[in-house]
Amino acid sequence: MTTEAVASSAPPGGDHHHDSGHHGPEFLAHHFDTPVQQFDAAKLGMWLFLAQEVLFFSGLFVAYAVFRNWYPAAFSVGSHLLDWRMGALNTVVLLLSSFTAAMAVRSSQQGNQKQTSTYLIITIVCAFAFMVVKYFEYSHKIHVGILPGSLWNPTAEGLEEVKAAAATSYVGEGLPYHIRTFFGIYFVMTGLHGIHVLVGIGVFIWILKRNMRGEFTREHFTAVDISALYWHLVDLIWIYLFPLLYLID
């Protein structure tokens, strides 16, 4: 918008300095010299953001390690209270969505607008599927009162589940107090990850709309590219969460 405003006031065919508006393709912002420079700046910004995301999640992963080290029995029982098949299903769904996101970028790089849309739609559907599975897991835990910290208040049904889980874990009998701590870690980590999935759905719907408007070309697919980078990071986090939460002996 600013570009156009500047362009209309600048003399046509004027000098080639930064103060003249139109100096390249439509998508080139006036503060960049070349599309390559603009693309590289966007990528650098995205990688910085991803580095921040890694550090952001690392606090929770370290908390996980500390508590698991302190309360191995509670983590074993807690993990047996989760259905690993749900976790595995979500892993497959998320890996598929990462694959289609990568394919969407590839299609966009080749200027194949229609195919890009198809892959973006599959990615969005997978993200929704992930949230549906998560919804079933969460709602059951809430229903039976298997909740974190001071909210821990299992119903009779919930208590049966906890006992059964303890029996299949190495703990056998007796219920470790800190199962509630495990669920604190579980709900915060998967909850934060779930928020990232929801944000990803929003981002991809926006990218899909822009793609259908024909905004992206072989030379200009930056937004598709960096949105997919974000999505792959969300996948990366889940790759670790799945074995760490669902698959404890």
Next chain:
Amino acid sequence: MDHSSGEEYDVHAHVTSVRTYILVFAALLALTGLTVLAYNVRLGDYNLLVAVLIATLKASLVCTWFMHLKYEKAFNTAFFVGSLIFVGVFFAYTMNDTSERTRVNEFSGGRIDPKTGGYTHGTAPVLAEQGSEELSLEAKESSDAAEPGSPE
């Protein structure tokens, strides 16, 4: 337009073949299966190590191929890998502290107070306890293992 700098003007990204993407996806699915298989094999403490190693292998596949780190500028890669190194530092220092609490130092007889993390000097009773290893949090955990539903 000034092209005299010799730098590229238009964006020419590397396009990975569909075959590569499918192979990576298949490998990720296979490794997910392997994680579940490894879970069903009793390896004791090694179960965690194996699970984390497989997850890291999967993560590197995603980074290298899906996120195009293989073709990324070294500068950008450095930021991302750098963040992972700092996660390692964060992890190592924290675990070095928290995992030593309550453990009796076999030379000084001192131990770390589990609540404060402060150092308590060794006394005769503590030294006498050394045979029974540590006043572990695990023991504490089972001692206050109440019925989860009951009020505290």
